[in-house]
Amino acid sequence: MSIVTVQLGQCGNQIGFEVFDALFIDSHCPQRLSSKRENEAYQASCKERFFSEEENGVPIARAVLVDMEPKVINQTLSKAAQSGRWKYGQHSSFCQKQGSGNNWAYGYSVHGPRHEESIRNLIQKEVEKCDSLSGFFIIMSMAGGTGSGLGAFVTQNLQDQYSNSLKMNQIIWPYGTGEVIVQNYNSVLTLSHLYRSSDALLVHENDAVHKICAKLMNIKQISFSDINQVLAHQLGSVFQPTYSAEGSFHYRRNPLGDLMENLVPHPEFKMLGVRNIPQMSENSLAYSTFTWAGLLKHLRQMLISNAKMEEGIDWQIRPPLPGLPNLSKMSLNKELHFNTSIANLLILRGKDVHSADLEGFKDPALYTSWLEPVNAFNVWRTQRAFSKYEKSAALVSNSQFLVKPLDMIVGKAWNMFASKAYVHQYTKFGIEEEDFLDSFALLEQVVASYCTL
Amino acid sequence: MGRRRRRVDPADAAGALPAAITALSRALPGGPSPETFRRAKFDRPEAAPALWRLLFHVLSPRPADDAAALPTPEAQARLVKSVLRSQGYPRRALVQLPEDGSQGSRELLLALSWLLARGPLLERLLAQIRVRLGDEMPVCECEVLASPGPPAPRVEADGCVDIRHLQWLMGKLRFRWRNLITSQQEHCALLGKVHSYTRGCHSDRSLGHLSVTEAELLRDPEGGRQLLRRLESENARLEAALEWRRRELVFWQWMDTVLDACPPEASQPTFLPRILERGAGELELVARELQALQEELQAVVEPRRAAWEARVGGWGPGWKATQRASEEAVRQELTALQRAWERGGGLAQPHGPHRLVRSEAGTLGGPGLCATEVIKALRSREACLEAALRQLQGQCRQELARLVGALPGFIWILPPGC
Numbered sequence: 001m002s003i004v005t006v007q008l009g010q011c012g013n014q015i016g017f018e019v020f021d022a023l024f025i026d027s028h029c030p031q032r033l034s035s036k037r038e039n040e041a042y043q044a045s046c047k048e049r050f051f052s053e054e055e056n057g058v059p060i061a062r063a064v065l066v067d068m069e070p071k072v073i074n075q076t077l078s079k080a081a082q083s084g085r086w087k088y089g090q091h092s093s094f095c096q097k098q099g100s101g102n103n104w105a106y107g108y109s110v111h112g113p114r115h116e117e118s119i120r121n122l123i124q125k126e127v128e129k130c131d132s133l134s135g136f137f138i139i140m141s142m143a144g145g146t147g148s149g150l151g152a153f154v155t156q157n158l159q160d161q162y163s164n165s166l167k168m169n170q171i172i173w174p175y176g177t178g179e180v181i182v183q184n185y186n187s188v189l190t191l192s193h194l195y196r197s198s199d200a201l202l203v204h205e206n207d208a209v210h211k212i213c214a215k216l217m218n219i220k221q222i223s224f225s226d227i228n229q230v231l232a233h234q235l236g237s238v239f240q241p242t243y244s245a246e247g248s249f250h251y252r253r254n255p256l257g258d259l260m261e262n263l264v265p266h267p268e269f270k271m272l273g274v275r276n277i278p279q280m281s282e283n284s285l286a287y288s289t290f291t292w293a294g295l296l297k298h299l300r301q302m303l304i305s306n307a308k309m310e311e312g313i314d315w316q317i318r319p320p321l322p323g324l325p326n327l328s329k330m331s332l333n334k335e336l337h338f339n340t341s342i343a344n345l346l347i348l349r350g351k352d353v354h355s356a357d358l359e360g361f362k363d364p365a366l367y368t369s370w371l372e373p374v375n376a377f378n379v380w381r382t383q384r385a386f387s388k389y390e391k392s393a394a395l396v397s398n399s400q401f402l403v404k405p406l407d408m409i410v411g412k413a414w415n416m417f418a419s420k421a422y423v424h425q426y427t428k429f430g431i432e433e434e435d436f437l438d439s440f441a442l443l444e445q446v447v448a449s450y451c452t453l
Numbered sequence: 454m455g456r457r458r459r460r461v462d463p464a465d466a467a468g469a470l471p472a473a474i475t476a477l478s479r480a481l482p483g484g485p486s487p488e489t490f491r492r493a494k495f496d497r498p499e500a501a502p503a504l505w506r507l508l509f510h511v512l513s514p515r516p517a518d519d520a521a522a523l524p525t526p527e528a529q530a531r532l533v534k535s536v537l538r539s540q541g542y543p544r545r546a547l548v549q550l551p552e553d554g555s556q557g558s559r560e561l562l563l564a565l566s567w568l569l570a571r572g573p574l575l576e577r578l579l580a581q582i583r584v585r586l587g588d589e590m591p592v593c594e595c596e597v598l599a600s601p602g603p604p605a606p607r608v609e610a611d612g613c614v615d616i617r618h619l620q621w622l623m624g625k626l627r628f629r630w631r632n633l634i635t636s637q638q639e640h641c642a643l644l645g646k647v648h649s650y651t652r653g654c655h656s657d658r659s660l661g662h663l664s665v666t667e668a669e670l671l672r673d674p675e676g677g678r679q680l681l682r683r684l685e686s687e688n689a690r691l692e693a694a695l696e697w698r699r700r701e702l703v704f705w706q707w708m709d710t711v712l713d714a715c716p717p718e719a720s721q722p723t724f725l726p727r728i729l730e731r732g733a734g735e736l737e738l739v740a741r742e743l744q745a746l747q748e749e750l751q752a753v754v755e756p757r758r759a760a761w762e763a764r765v766g767g768w769g770p771g772w773k774a775t776q777r778a779s780e781e782a783v784r785q786e787l788t789a790l791q792r793a794w795e796r797g798g799g800l801a802q803p804h805g806p807h808r809l810v811r812s813e814a815g816t817l818g819g820p821g822l823c824a825t826e827v828i829k830a831l832r833s834r835e836a837c838l839e840a841a842l843r844q845l846q847g848q849c850r851q852e853l854a855r856l857v858g859a860l861p862g863f864i865w866i867l868p869p870g871c
Contacts, residue, residue, distance in 0.1 A: 001635065001639065131639060131642050131643065132635060132636075132638060132639030132642060133635065133638075134635060164631050164634050164635065165631075165635070166628075166631065254632060254635070254636075257628065257631070257632040257635070260628050261625055261628040261629060261632070264624070265620075265621050265622075265623070265624025265625040265627070265628055266617065266620050266621045266624050267620065267624065268620075369615070370615035370617045370618045370621075371618060371621065375621075
């Protein structure tokens, strides 16, 4: 089943390119350990999901590119075409000549309705190329102007048009010390709107990825391209093919559907995060060997202590002892900074993958009281290695990991709103104070729900 | 269990009964051997298991395709008894048979004959196991809706259930529903491809293209041989069924002798279904609540009606005519709505699965339904159901609003998306 990607704004387009590139490169990576037949099945599965066929054999990404200025889209299109590996469709992009000045309201209330039909037609064309549509990825930033406002509008549109298809928004969480003054307003409005119309919000934090580049990859001058490549690696390790069931060797047909069913069925809990291990520069890779036990131990502690990478993990944080009543357990967890999960999806790729011991992730202490580990924990596997990593593991989790950052953003936005700073820039384009209040209420509710796990 | 008695030529009688029983045994899917029938007349215990299995197969709502899903013999026996009772089977002796499946072959034989005599049992069974060559799609879901399905496992909630868990399960169900729809769309798209690529390949001009089964036949000769074997065995079964229809009179006469061989049934008082104690308490509560509600309604309706009458009474005879006219209009609208509902659901063609045939636009004709008409009927049905759902949701919202109003000082925040 196919996934159609909508790349929005500068952020969405640059990341989208890296994602397709990572997927393509991985699926054509020479594999020493997998049989030829297995490899071909893997390639075919990845191809069906993300690329469509062209007459001269060059795969075309199933993507629609949208931006309000032409520069980034042109760069993205030419980078893909020059690579010779794959490309974007000739008529899959839409851009205008003007920006939106980081104004969310302008993106949502002006650009959105004005260009609704053109964008819808582009998406429709891409959908028609699919034999079967599993759903949509929408890649966008949360705090900018075009990506965020227009992204919220487009997602709502998709909700109306394709109500049965699944929608996952890949959201880029801005740097804590971002330069845009109104980024907190934009973030609040984006999140609240997406919470109503999207099925899952997969959040990538710029700060976290930046640290990975610095500490793990040892990159001295970190560019956006580096950050986006790390991000793409994370997404690839989640969405590349995996076996459909324990013991099967057929590849899963609908990973997006299976992921959503396992992680986000509850309407109040839609925030997802990705962690993967190992992550390192190619030079270091040659000198490292891994065991599943070691990888999983680190990954588990990353989950519990809310660490974003495998360096600098706080090993002091432990799950609470069983037998405590719920309320005291919750306050104890909060004191200990223990990250409670609702549900987790573990994806294992590589050699001896069936021998990995998963008991650590089935511990009920990791999870909230109203969901048993048998329902809350799922694992996908494939023997075929990912990229150049002989063994790799990714964890998609619905947990409390975003409560603090979210609370902080809502708090800052509220302080600004209380003094009505810059609000007129939004009311000028139809976003009323009511809308702000509704958004605050919704996000406060989300924070409260996650806190009382 | 009566049927017309006719004189049978004694010369035929000797061979006629075995032939009839053999035909019946061959026609019934999974039918017991003729020897079983004979033993059953004398209530031999070794004939019982085969008859229990046959009755379970005949009466269970979904034909069990894989042996792994078959319930235990006790569960099978319980289902057979309960379905027969719900269909009105009159003999008490069957209910009293032990459920380990070891006895009662004569009673079971009588039950089988009762079912055969009542309706087209054989034809229904044969239709179920028909070899289907075409790609089929049901045009209505009434068969699925009518059959109760296997009993759902009941999970006893000990203590409180966290509502978040229920919301989680509900959400999972919704996602599965959406994934199912996506899979069905994919299925249809691929069927369309097969049908359009094989246009002109079918020897039957009215069909014009191959179905998936038929296309597989061309690709896989071994599969073709298996299909041929299945068709041959189906033919044999159908021929046996025809044979049975010719000879069944002898069978019914023989069944009379079986019935006579039974000990007379002592008259028993009709037994009522047992109401569980817990259920009884709740029923009491519900009855009292209904009573209270009815009194409340009366109390509200009476003064209103009186007030209305008082207002209207002074308006003169012309008003009466208007009132009658508006009542008539409402009644007509109601019947129109009901007819639209029935029309939407009741297509002229019989229910059940239909073979999909892709044809060029404008070349319609011949038997069968047109897909666009079916779609239109289903859409109007869908609109009726959606209107009913919205009405029910509105009622729920009103009730919530009433409850909210009853508790001052609370702020209610609805979940996102409502």
